Amino acid sequence: MVNNINEAKVQAAAMFINFSEILKRDIRDSDGIFLGNVWDISLKLGEIYPKLNELIIYKGSFRRVYATLLWSSVSNVDGDIILNVKKDDIKFENQTKEYEFLLKRDILDQQVVDTFNHKVRRVNDIHLLKVDHELVIAHVDIGLRGLLRRLGWEKTVDFIIKILAKNSKYLKKEDLISWKYVHPVSVNPASMTMKLSVSEKQLQAIPAADLGDIIFDLNHNQRMALFRALDVKTKAKVFENLELEEQKAMLKELDKKEAAQIITYMSSDEATDLLEELPRNMTKNILTLVESSRAKKLSTLLGYSSDSAGGLMTTEFVAIHETMTVEAAIEYIKNQTKEFEVVPYIYLTDDKNHLKGITTIRRLLFADPKDTVLKTAFPKTLYVYLNNSAKEVAYFMEKYKISSIPVIDENKVLHGVITMDDILSQVISIAWRKSKPKRL
Amino acid sequence: MNGNESVRNPTLFRNLLIFLSVMGPGIITANVDNDAGGIATYSVAGAHFGYSMLWIFIPMTLVLIIIQEMCSRMGVVTGKGLADLIREKFGAKVTFYAMLALLVSNFTNTISEFSGIAASCEIFGISRYVSLPIAAIFVWWVVVKGTYKSVEKIFLAACLFYFSYIITGFLAHPKWSGVLKEAVYPTFRFNKSFILMMMGLVGTTIAPWMQFYQQSAVVEKGINVKDYKYARLDVIIGGIVVSIVAVFIIISCAATLFKNGIRIETAQDAALALKPLAGNYCSMLFAFGLFNASLFSAMILPLATAYSVCEGLGWETGVDRRLKEAPQFYFLFTALIVIGAGVIMYPKINLVMVMLLSQAANSVFLPFVLIFMLLLINDKHLMGQYRNSKFFNIVSCAAIVITIALTIAFAITEFL
Numbered sequence: 001m002v003n004n005i006n007e008a009k010v011q012a013a014a015m016f017i018n019f020s021e022i023l024k025r026d027i028r029d030s031d032g033i034f035l036g037n038v039w040d041i042s043l044k045l046g047e048i049y050p051k052l053n054e055l056i057i058y059k060g061s062f063r064r065v066y067a068t069l070l071w072s073s074v075s076n077v078d079g080d081i082i083l084n085v086k087k088d089d090i091k092f093e094n095q096t097k098e099y100e101f102l103l104k105r106d107i108l109d110q111q112v113v114d115t116f117n118h119k120v121r122r123v124n125d126i127h128l129l130k131v132d133h134e135l136v137i138a139h140v141d142i143g144l145r146g147l148l149r150r151l152g153w154e155k156t157v158d159f160i161i162k163i164l165a166k167n168s169k170y171l172k173k174e175d176l177i178s179w180k181y182v183h184p185v186s187v188n189p190a191s192m193t194m195k196l197s198v199s200e201k202q203l204q205a206i207p208a209a210d211l212g213d214i215i216f217d218l219n220h221n222q223r224m225a226l227f228r229a230l231d232v233k234t235k236a237k238v239f240e241n242l243e244l245e246e247q248k249a250m251l252k253e254l255d256k257k258e259a260a261q262i263i264t265y266m267s268s269d270e271a272t273d274l275l276e277e278l279p280r281n282m283t284k285n286i287l288t289l290v291e292s293s294r295a296k297k298l299s300t301l302l303g304y305s306s307d308s309a310g311g312l313m314t315t316e317f318v319a320i321h322e323t324m325t326v327e328a329a330i331e332y333i334k335n336q337t338k339e340f341e342v343v344p345y346i347y348l349t350d351d352k353n354h355l356k357g358i359t360t361i362r363r364l365l366f367a368d369p370k371d372t373v374l375k376t377a378f379p380k381t382l383y384v385y386l387n388n389s390a391k392e393v394a395y396f397m398e399k400y401k402i403s404s405i406p407v408i409d410e411n412k413v414l415h416g417v418i419t420m421d422d423i424l425s426q427v428i429s430i431a432w433r434k435s436k437p438k439r440l
Numbered sequence: 441m442n443g444n445e446s447v448r449n450p451t452l453f454r455n456l457l458i459f460l461s462v463m464g465p466g467i468i469t470a471n472v473d474n475d476a477g478g479i480a481t482y483s484v485a486g487a488h489f490g491y492s493m494l495w496i497f498i499p500m501t502l503v504l505i506i507i508q509e510m511c512s513r514m515g516v517v518t519g520k521g522l523a524d525l526i527r528e529k530f531g532a533k534v535t536f537y538a539m540l541a542l543l544v545s546n547f548t549n550t551i552s553e554f555s556g557i558a559a560s561c562e563i564f565g566i567s568r569y570v571s572l573p574i575a576a577i578f579v580w581w582v583v584v585k586g587t588y589k590s591v592e593k594i595f596l597a598a599c600l601f602y603f604s605y606i607i608t609g610f611l612a613h614p615k616w617s618g619v620l621k622e623a624v625y626p627t628f629r630f631n632k633s634f635i636l637m638m639m640g641l642v643g644t645t646i647a648p649w650m651q652f653y654q655q656s657a658v659v660e661k662g663i664n665v666k667d668y669k670y671a672r673l674d675v676i677i678g679g680i681v682v683s684i685v686a687v688f689i690i691i692s693c694a695a696t697l698f699k700n701g702i703r704i705e706t707a708q709d710a711a712l713a714l715k716p717l718a719g720n721y722c723s724m725l726f727a728f729g730l731f732n733a734s735l736f737s738a739m740i741l742p743l744a745t746a747y748s749v750c751e752g753l754g755w756e757t758g759v760d761r762r763l764k765e766a767p768q769f770y771f772l773f774t775a776l777i778v779i780g781a782g783v784i785m786y787p788k789i790n791l792v793m794v795m796l797l798s799q800a801a802n803s804v805f806l807p808f809v810l811i812f813m814l815l816l817i818n819d820k821h822l823m824g825q826y827r828n829s830k831f832f833n834i835v836s837c838a839a840i841v842i843t844i845a846l847t848i849a850f851a852i853t854e855f856l
Contacts, residue, residue, distance in 0.1 A: 109527050109535075122754025124532060147753065150532035219519030220662060249662055 016138065017077060019108060019126035020150055026080045027057050029087040035059065038081070039066060040102040043137070049179050052103075052128070052135045055081075056096055065092035071134065103137075106186040111218065112140065113226070115202035116181035118210040120217040125149060127176060140182055143175025185222040204230065208237035216246060224253050236265035239274075247274050260289035263298075269314040269422055272301040276311075301416075309393050310386040312426060313407045313416030319347045320373060322356045327369035333361065345404055347414055348373055355406055355414040357381050383408050386415060390426045393418055463674045464592050465657035466512060468740070469650050470504070470678030471599045474685050475737035476556025476707065477549065477795050479730050481644045482686050483710035485637050486693030487702060491614075491622035494690060496638060497683045498623070500645055503839040505679035507810070510817050510828070510836065511651045512675050515658030516668050517826045522655040522809075523752035525816050535752045538812070541805045543772075546649050546745040548798035550780035553741060555791045556734030558784050559708035563727040569785065576781040579739045580774065591739075598736040602685045604729040609688035611722040612714075614695035623687070632853070639850030640799065645686070646843055647802045648809040653744035656751070665826075692726065705792050742776035803847030810840045 027035045036059035044053040052071045059065050067090050076082040114121050124146030127139040148154045161168050215223050239262055263271045275283045287295045297315045304310025320329050348357040357377030367376045383406045384393050404419040485493045527535040561571035663671050696717040704710050707730050715723040746769050750757040756766040763770050817828050
């Protein structure tokens with residue numbers, strides 16, 4: 001998030017300390033004897049704005065020794081860092097402990113996900129807020145000023161710009177992201193999972209298409225760790241939004257079980273598109289792990305050519321028996337637990353699954369509750385056949401201005417439904433021949 | 441982590457398929473290495489010292505492969521570019537100055553590529569005031585409008601054109617027994633010009649941009665750790681191919697110019713001097729090779745530079761971003777091309793000086809890059825089980841120490 005800190009907030013700015021400045025300071029004991037410098041700082045995790053937990057001191061350059069102290073033993077951070085303990089009470093060791101999460105190692109200079117602007121950024125500095133005697137992480141700095149501060153040029157550049165352009169945007173604007181919106185992506189090398197997961201909710205709130213872009217801005221270790229941190233529904237949604245090549249690259253990294261889980265939650269047309277592109281034995285392996293009713297559906301869909309109506313359709317739609325009453329139908333739709341891609345249209349079938357009519361929720365709501373649903377059906381039932389081409393389907397849908405259309409076989413048995421976005425992506429890909437994202 | 445049996449079932453055909461899909465970064469990086477500066481250096485080496493420098497290519501190829509293999513491995517294992525890793529391990533300050541150095545050294549290299557374009561076109565009678573603007577626009581357009589895959593295909597096609605040098609080598613009718621003998625028996629002469637030439641060869645063959653470009657390309661390709669052995673093969677083939685091409689350039693100059701005692705200063709001189717000695721075809725092929733190499737490198741260098749600098753400093757990168765989203769990236773990329781081509785349009789420019797300057801900039805920066813690399817590749821946190829083994833560390837350290845010593849010595853003697 002970009003905050004504009006204006007003149008009125010200058011006072012407040014004094015409450016902030018930059019982490020890069022703390023790193024430069026000397027550490028002294030209660031008698032003012034020099035102890036060493038800041039190696040790193042660990043955090044008290046679990047809060048939205050975590051407090052600093054432990055200070056790790058280092059001393060010497062060739063034979064380096066380290067000591068760890070609780071942040072509560074720091075009595076002053078203005079100027080040198082003054083501790084309230086004596087030098088003799090501090091034990092230096094040859095190695096540091098194994099820390100799960102450290103401020104310098106895992107945040108400063110690293111990449112983080114900005115869950116507010118949906119971007120991957122590199123951290124130039126960290127803003128710490130003084131609250132009583134404790135320091136709390138407030139923002140990360142991703143701006144040019146933060147970078148210049150790290151180079152030690154902030155004051156010089158500020159001075160020059162003040163002379164040249166007093167009202168320059170540069171002086172007033174700071175590119176900060178509130179810690180609330182920062183999702184660190186440092187990966188634990190042993191478990192290959194994210195080290196911190198405080199802001200997972202923020203992450204799930206990002207639209208799946210943006211999340212897909214973010215994931216591909218990260219390197220593959222971070223990518224997989226971030227992906228694994230998502231719940232399975234979000235995973236499936238992200239997956240649906242990726243390009244085929246990207247999906248395939250991701251699948252390579254996932255194990256079969258994970259892949260099957262994701263494919264179970266993807267809409268059946270997207271899942272089929274993906275499975276079609278995989279080597280045959282891999283498709284088979286995955287399908288054996290997908291729950292059986294769904295696997296059956298998917299393997300049927302796989303039998304159709306990808307640019308025919310059969311290949312485009314989804315098998316998730318609401319079909320009810322033609323003899324049901326309107327009342328019962330509304331109740332039935334309400335109780336549908338699964339999310340369906342096609343909501344507005346309801347398809348009416350007989351015992352043998354023959355398509356008898358099409359109605360909409362709207363038509364049901366305004367009808368007499370005691371009527372049969374078939375009475376609410378459109379006068380004309382529009383449909384396409386399994387072997388109609390994508391072009392024909394698109395033409396048909398455009399002609400009748402409908403957002404979805406049922407697909408039947410030559411015996412009028414209902415097999416699936418094609419929605420506008422399925423046909424749109426197909427038509428667009430024909431028109432544009434899908435250009436891949438361009439990088440290096 | 442992966443349950444895909446098809447990969448665990450290695451057959452020759454499948455291996456070949458995987459290799460073809462992984463192939464690219466190593467071969468391309470190595471071939472860009474035979475750029476305008478490289479061809480000039482090799483031509484001069486052949487014209488002035490005959491076959492006596494050929495043996496250097498055996499140890500040099502080994503060192504090149506060792507260094508590039510480390511980059512490739514870091515890219516595959518960490519999934520990050522070299523600039524990223526430097527930033528994350530050494531902090532903002534070190535990264536900034538490293539990127540500044542990279543910018544300067546790559547800028548001088550880019551100028552030298554454009555000088556190669558100008559020189560080769562002039563052999564065909566095309567004025568540099570025509571060839572340079574067209575080349576600059578072409579380079580910009582291909583990279584900005586292309587996709588990674590299409591650009592890589594163009595690059596791989598450009599690699600094929602290097603065969604023109606192998607043909608030139610045959611057209612020059614060298615004495616093959618002499619070539620073979622000199623390639624195996626090292627000759628060494630303790631005079632300044634011989635040592636200088638030798639250093640020049642090393643300096644132009646192992647350049648810092650290569651490490652950055654190779655690692656980024658590996659990352660961009662998204663090569664999986666389990667396919668790493670194919671990426672390594674890519675590096676090895678690249679290293680060998682590049683040396684073969686270089687050897688043939690030396691052979692073609694040695695068999696003609698050296699035999700007749702003709703002294704040259706640039707690759708352009710070499711192409712022109714070949715005409716009466718080896719025929720029009722040979723001369724044209726030589727000039728065409730120079731054009732191809734220069735154009736090819738002029739595409740990759742500005743791109744690799746803009747990528748690394750933006751990566752390291754945390755700016756948005758990539759040609760898939762719009763101008764507004766990645767202004768620094770586009771600015772750098774465009775500026776390198778425009779200024780690079782513009783400098784060569786200046787009528788009084790001394791092309792030999794440009795070439796030497798670019799080699800000097802490389803050799804000053806190279807030691808730092810190699811030291812960064814050694815520190816990074818031995819980082820347990822980063823590389824895990826893929827860090828250097830003790831043996832590999834000793835070999836790579838030795839290679840790096842020799843390279844550093846030679847490049848520093850080269851830089852010093854060049855300007856004394």
